[in-house]
Amino acid sequence: MNPIMNQDPAAPSSTPAPAPPPRAAAKPVALSVRDLRAGYAGGAAVLKGVSLDISERRVTAIIGPSGCGKSTLIRCLNRLHEALPGAFCDGQIMLGGRSVLDWDPVLLRREVGMVFQRPNPFPTMNIFDNVAAGLTLNGERDRAKIAERVESSLRRAALWDEVKDKLKSPGTGLSGGQQQRLCIARALAVEPRVLLMDEPCSALDPVATARIEELLLEIKETLTVVIVTHNMQQAARVSEYTAFMLSGELVEFGPTQGLFTKPADKRTEDYVTGRFG
Ligand SMILES: Nc1ncnc2c1ncn2[C@@H]1O[C@H](COP(=O)(O)OP(=O)(O)O)[C@@H](O)[C@H]1O
Numbered sequence: 001m002n003p004i005m006n007q008d009p010a011a012p013s014s015t016p017a018p019a020p021p022p023r024a025a026a027k028p029v030a031l032s033v034r035d036l037r038a039g040y041a042g043g044a045a046v047l048k049g050v051s052l053d054i055s056e057r058r059v060t061a062i063i064g065p066s067g068c069g070k071s072t073l074i075r076c077l078n079r080l081h082e083a084l085p086g087a088f089c090d091g092q093i094m095l096g097g098r099s100v101l102d103w104d105p106v107l108l109r110r111e112v113g114m115v116f117q118r119p120n121p122f123p124t125m126n127i128f129d130n131v132a133a134g135l136t137l138n139g140e141r142d143r144a145k146i147a148e149r150v151e152s153s154l155r156r157a158a159l160w161d162e163v164k165d166k167l168k169s170p171g172t173g174l175s176g177g178q179q180q181r182l183c184i185a186r187a188l189a190v191e192p193r194v195l196l197m198d199e200p201c202s203a204l205d206p207v208a209t210a211r212i213e214e215l216l217l218e219i220k221e222t223l224t225v226v227i228v229t230h231n232m233q234q235a236a237r238v239s240e241y242t243a244f245m246l247s248g249e250l251v252e253f254g255p256t257q258g259l260f261t262k263p264a265d266k267r268t269e270d271y272v273t274g275r276f277g
Pocket residue numbers: 040041043046064065066067068069070071072073084
């Protein structure tokens with residue numbers, strides 16, 4: 001466990017705080033983003049100064065039309081974006097009171113895990129080893145501890161009962177929905193504090209999608225989740241906060257219910273009511 005996790009100055013104290021302003025996060029901030037500009041080799045900025053605070057142990061959804069910069073934004077959060085040749089990114093992103101630039105990228109990505117659109121289990125590994133991969137990569141050698149963590153991660157990802165008798169089978173032999181839960185278990189196994197999910201259900205059928213949404217409601221008890229989704233019903237179902245983006249700008253950000261029922265910006269209203277065009 002990273003000791004920094006216990007040093008949040010914004011952690012709730014026993015004295016009751018005055019009522020927060022309506023837009024304030026109800027929880028301490030896990031990630032704060034200020035004036036984020038980012039783009040790709042040779043191109044103009046595709047993020048044009050985005051600022052938002054991601055609340056701890058809440059689900060924040062990012063919605064907006066294709067190409068508006070949702071994936072770019074979340075890939076900046078764990079510094080995956082900068083891994084692309086020529087990609088640029090400026091502004092400030094703070095995790096636990098520290099700029100992400102001050103983190104070792106490998107450690108940062110352990111704290112800020114990611115699940116992608118297409119389930120991507122390691123093809124040569126069995127189910128157990130897929131989940132254990134991050135732990136062994138980080139130098140964990142205690143087999144009992146690894147086995148314990150694999151089981152608890154698979155349970156948190158609501159997959160344990162389906163795979164406990166075939167842990168040595170290939171991860172790629174599972175259904176698409178199971179593979180995505182396997183990837184979630186793999187991400188959870190290293191105990192991140194934030195989980196980024198980039199359209200995690202877009203390749204899944206409605207039943208598999210519902211299972212992922214259910215497990216999200218469970219894991220957010222202990223974890224901060226940022227989920228990109230093109231499905232507004234999904235955002236409404238799973239998130240407490242929603243950010244609406246358009247052309248690289250954050251148009252509106254606030255409690256999900258308010259954003260969907262009483263959007264402050266006409267562009268948000270047009271988008272959430274399907275009149276966007
Ligand atoms: N690897 C890349 N190289 C160049 N441009 C890219 C790359 N990835 C995304 N873009 C461009 O950046 C913009 C934002 O893309 P993206 O963040 O993927 O949007 P979204 O996830 O909202 O669909 C788009 O115009 C897209 O074409």
